[in-house]
Amino acid sequence: MDQELPLRIILKNPPKGVDFGLQKGSGSHYETVQKQQFDSQDLEFNFTVRVKGNQGTDTQPTLLGPFVQGPPNARFVYLDIGTCAGQIASVWSRRLKIPLLGISWEMVNQLLKNDGQVLETQVPGTGKDNGPTCGTVKPFTGWQTK
Template sequence: MADQELTLKIVLEKPPSGVDFGLQKGSGNKYKTIQIQRSSDKNVEFEFTITVKLNDGLPNFLGGFVQGPPTQRFIYIDIGTYAGQKDTTWSRRLKIPLMGISLNTIKELSTNNNKILEARVPGTGRDGGPNCATVKPFSGWHISTRAAQ
């Protein structure tokens, strides 16, 4: 299997209102937050692409949005001040793991351009603020149909 691009969609369900959320591109001091959205009474959604390369028969996820070592890759959602919001007390990041995406799933996506991988995660944490750290519970990534454009 050659390198392949995957379209991912992260849906933050019912995050607290008035907080900025954004997708982190890059890492360390050289990152930027894109697709910044202020939450209201709706879910917040991010859609983007990553690359997958086979590494000893296992998927290795690559690209500007991918963080972490090869066996523990994840996506960061920046929250509050990390997303550039000035008028907030929130400074958090939400870590969305990429584990559990199988070769069979990747092959299925390669045969249908109308399909994407979607993860739905709680937008609000136990403290009533934005969910942060590694998302729990995490129901994983599921194949979904791309919305009509």
């Protein structure tokens, strides 16, 4: 199977005045896309990943593409924050790691059968220090079909 799968990250109530963006690429060869700042609505990042694998032999689908980071058994997506997102004057220089764990063959099949559906996760935008959430999202509530 080699299919495109739509995903959406909702960043809930992040701090105002800070740039957030989806990281495309890895290492020092990346760009930040879909840059935005919180105004009065939660931030939304939409992208696709490529699903590869064989449902008969692979317990989980393998997710690939320019937004996907990490080894096959621990894939994730980064949101770049502040200077990491290209906001030069920001006091923040962070990234938020959003796991792709829990995306199952059942979810993939449901999305492929129902055009217009997306896998969505909602993550907090503000951390305990009242700055942008960073590091790996904890607790991570997972992905749901919407």
